[in-house]
Amino acid sequence: MPSSFPSSSGSSSLSSSPSSSPVSVAAALRAAGCVFAEEEARLILSAARTPDELTAMVGRRASGLPLEHVLGWAEFRGLRISVEPGVFVPRRRTEFLVEQALAQAPDASVVVDLCCGSGAVGAALAAVLTGAELHAADIDPGAVRCARRNVAAYGGHAHEGDLFEALPGGLRGRVGILAANVPYVPTEEVGLLPPEARDHEPLVALDGGGDGLDVLRRVAAGAAQWLAPGGCLLVETSERQAPSAVTAFESGGLVARLAMSDELYAHVVVGVRP
Structure with missing residues (x-):
């Protein structure tokens, strides 16, 4: 269901291990060729609820899955639009x-x-x-x-x-x-x-x-x-x-x-x- 665009804070349920830090997530995404690695890391960290989920999301993004499909939503005119793999992402x-x-x-x-x-x-x-x-x-x-x-x-x-x-x-x-x-x-x-x-x-x-x-x-x-x-x-x-x-x-x-x-x-x- 549409909602306002989320805040930039990360998920409090993630562990504080180095692999869950914004710097390490951004580094992994940048190594996979993501141009806006820092911004994508922020969004993935805010969406992931556990360290295992974070690892899986980073892996899917690094494999080439569109960020919106990884997150499960796309931002469009201030709304959070639900998307799933295989569905066209709004531009x-x-x-x-x-x-x-x-x-x-x-x-x-x-x-x-x-x-x-x-x-x-x-x-x-x-x-x-x-x-x-x-x-x-x-x-x-x-x-x-x-x-x-x-x-x-x-x-x-x-x-x-x-x-x-x-x-x-x-x-x-x-x-x-x-x-x-x-x-x-x-x-x-x-x-x-x-x-x-x-x-x-x-x-x-x-x-x-x-x-x-x-x-x-x-x-x-x-x-x-x-x-x-x-x-x-x-x-x-x-x-x-x-x-x-x-x-x-x-x-x-x-x-x-x-x-x-x-x-x-x-x-x-x-x-x-x-």
């Missing part, structure tokens, strides 16, 4: 999509998080849009399990299925915010991703087809019938793909624009149903 740049959604539809009463992964986007939106009806959907069963936990605090519902097929029919024409963090890595470039993503996150959450826009086009083509008048669709994409993504939105009957964040190197296409 900080996707916070920009949430910001754009709230700016475009600050009074949205129905929110859908499509291709939801852990449900981080939906949870972050619902945390601000008090009382909004929230639905999250993904084709991956593991993602749906995580999303169900993360949206529960907001009375949200998680559904398993392929894009719009997963959603209750009663949502048609009612959605104020449709956030779809679709996979957008071209198939031939998946192998170039960092090992943490390539080896530990589901391919269905990464591979966007030949030019990376296969899923985006499907979402853009079907969004208008689910959006309320004035409702918006938001999809993250790359700088290179953005012009084609805007065209796909317009072909789906939406009024589209591109929003960019230089700080986060994020590109979000926003489409509004007239």
Whole structure:
């Protein structure tokens, strides 16, 4: 269940042996190639409840498991989002999509998080849009399990299925915010991703087809019938793909624009149903 970001204090139940010290944990992580070893050591020490658990967590991280999978959660817009091995880890740049959604539809009463992964986007939106009806959907069963936990605090519902097929029919024409963090890595470039993503996150959450826009086009083509008048669709994409993504939105009957964040190197296409 989402909560505020934890404090930086270590676990008091750990022994005071040298192997449990921040310096030794950071050294082990740095030797394994972790760039932010000190920060990761702090987080692992705060999560581990016993010396044995600490040793196991450091070992999993040193073997290449994403830090978020080791901890069991990811920080996203100040929320602690539950994640488990095999589930897509929410990226900080996707916070920009949430910001754009709230700016475009600050009074949205129905929110859908499509291709939801852990449900981080939906949870972050619902945390601000008090009382909004929230639905999250993904084709991956593991993602749906995580999303169900993360949206529960907001009375949200998680559904398993392929894009719009997963959603209750009663949502048609009612959605104020449709956030779809679709996979957008071209198939031939998946192998170039960092090992943490390539080896530990589901391919269905990464591979966007030949030019990376296969899923985006499907979402853009079907969004208008689910959006309320004035409702918006938001999809993250790359700088290179953005012009084609805007065209796909317009072909789906939406009024589209591109929003960019230089700080986060994020590109979000926003489409509004007239």
